[in-house]
Amino acid sequence: MSGHQRGPLAALIRCGLLVATVPYRIVVQYRNRNFDRGQRIENCGVPVISVGNLTTGGTGKTPIVAFLAKWFRARQIRVAIVSRGYGRGDADENDEAAELHQRLPDVPHVQDPDRVEAARIATEELESQLVLMDDGFQHRRLHRDLDIVLIDMTCPFGFGHLLPRGLLREPIRNLRRADVVILTRCDQVTPEQIDHVVATLRKLDDDVLVLRSTHHPSGLLKHPWTILSIDELVGKRVALVSGIGNPAAFRRTVESVGATVVADKALPDHVAYDRETVEQLRRWVAGLDAVEMLVCTQKDLVKLQTDRIAGVPMVALTIEATIESSDEFETRLSQIASACPE
Numbered sequence: 001m002s003g004h005q006r007g008p009l010a011a012l013i014r015c016g017l018l019v020a021t022v023p024y025r026i027v028v029q030y031r032n033r034n035f036d037r038g039q040r041i042e043n044c045g046v047p048v049i050s051v052g053n054l055t056t057g058g059t060g061k062t063p064i065v066a067f068l069a070k071w072f073r074a075r076q077i078r079v080a081i082v083s084r085g086y087g088r089g090d091a092d093e094n095d096e097a098a099e100l101h102q103r104l105p106d107v108p109h110v111q112d113p114d115r116v117e118a119a120r121i122a123t124e125e126l127e128s129q130l131v132l133m134d135d136g137f138q139h140r141r142l143h144r145d146l147d148i149v150l151i152d153m154t155c156p157f158g159f160g161h162l163l164p165r166g167l168l169r170e171p172i173r174n175l176r177r178a179d180v181v182i183l184t185r186c187d188q189v190t191p192e193q194i195d196h197v198v199a200t201l202r203k204l205d206d207d208v209l210v211l212r213s214t215h216h217p218s219g220l221l222k223h224p225w226t227i228l229s230i231d232e233l234v235g236k237r238v239a240l241v242s243g244i245g246n247p248a249a250f251r252r253t254v255e256s257v258g259a260t261v262v263a264d265k266a267l268p269d270h271v272a273y274d275r276e277t278v279e280q281l282r283r284w285v286a287g288l289d290a291v292e293m294l295v296c297t298q299k300d301l302v303k304l305q306t307d308r309i310a311g312v313p314m315v316a317l318t319i320e321a322t323i324e325s326s327d328e329f330e331t332r333l334s335q336i337a338s339a340c341p342e
Contacts (some may be wrong), residue, residue: 004067009090013046017165020191028170035140039298043143044119047130047336050144052137054156058245058269059150060184060215062096063321065134066103071249071333072130073106077340078251080122083134085111095270096134097241098302124189129183130341137178138169145336153189163262173204180332182208187214188252190203208330213323215249217257220315221298223307234258239280239288240294241304241314243271254317264287266319273303285310 035041065081072079081104085094093101097109102189108126112118117135119142121129123125133142138148151157159274160165175181176190186194194212201210222226238259242250247266255261271277285294294314296304301316308314323329 005319010119014165018161019341021162021165025171028162030169033146034175036251040141041143042116043125044116044131045127046123046128046141046341047146047339048133049130049146049148049336050120050133050136050139050142051148051150052133052135052139053150054169054172055152055155056169056245057152057155057158058165058169058249059152060246060249060319060321061134061150061317062099062103062212063215064084064148064150064182064184064213064323065132065319066100067323068109068132068333069100069104072337073104075314075337077149077337078127079107079132080126080128080130081107081109081132081134082115082118082122083109083111084113084115084139091192092195095299095303099299100134102302104299105261115139116305127330129342130336145154145339146180146332148180148182149175150182150184151197152246152249153183153185153194153197154246154252156183156193158325172200174202175208176205178205178208180211182211182213184213184321185215186212186217187247187256209326209328211326211329213321215253215319215321218320219318220295221301221318222315223314227318228271230257230317232315233293233317236260236292237262237290237293238295239263239285239312241267241294241300241309243267243269243273243300244297245269248299250317253319259293259295262291271303273300276311278304282310282319285312288312 002178051061051065069079093111096112099110110118112119119131157172162168198210217230219230220232236259240261250262291312294312295315298316298318
């Protein structure tokens with residue numbers, strides 16, 4: 001997808017994937033055309049904030065959703081998070097919901113492929129005053145009062161192509177629907193890269209509010225609830241375990257705090273960690289040399305639920321989001337808070 005791999009075979013594969021984007025583009029355009037006409041959009045009776053992506057893969061939504069939930073909870077507004085529940089299988093909740101529950105124990109999370117039904121449950125049964133729709137940019141049937149789109153600065157536009165040739169879920173021009181664009185992981189790229197993305201966004205819509213943000217490590221979580229200082233990683237030889245959409249960004253974050261990464265096990269996003277997977281992981285760890293600590297993401301730890309593998313201590317790196325100060329963003333959130341029913 002990136003185009004880094006050269007040669008006739010790689011070029012042929014990319015050509016085939018490019019052809020496959022044609023029917024995908026037609027379906028996306030047809031679906032969006034109906035919503036652009038206002039057809040089939042439903043209102044749940046309370047303000048809705050959507051936090052979504054333009055691309056597949058991890059853009060750092062969970063810390064941003066947690067930031068927004070905490071902002072409204074600090075103002076005594078009852079918040080519920082609704083999401084599709086991708087990858088949960090037969091479980092009550094998927095890994096992202098489990099992580100959000102750990103971060104926000106007083107915020108309910110309703111998972112249903114039908115986000116309208118999830119919002120109905122949140123408002124009618126849970127009496128929520130505000131709905132945060134996680135991964136909602138493409139789910140347009142539920143009316144939203146604020147559309148926030150996250151762009152991961154380490155791969156901002158999904159290699160410039162729609163699925164399956166690239167990582168774009170829909171064309172870049174559809175960012176015109178967004179009210180706010182938040183650039184994530186700005187600390188992992190150069191100012192010139194940020195300026196280039198901002199210039200692209202301004203060409204699409206000069207009025208869109210663009211905010212920069214960073215995802216910074218806040219501590220180490222040892223199962224089940226022990227919080228350790230991030231300084232525990234400084235100078236340590238560590239191995240990484242992750243089943244997330246952007247393992248490369250996770251590795252850069254671990255290295256940024258002073259750890260030396262000697263091995264990296266990147267598993268598929270939303271990996272279930274069944275018995276076979278855990279046993280393979282145990283054998284992999286047992287074969288490592290002189291590793292002092294295993295580091296995983298908080299999303300992985302809520303599924304693994306252990307403080308060591310093959311005798312090696314394991315911790316999760318906890319991540320918090322910091323969004324640049326903006327009077328306009330604060331005003332928009334305040335307006336939504338004022339619109340929440342009593």
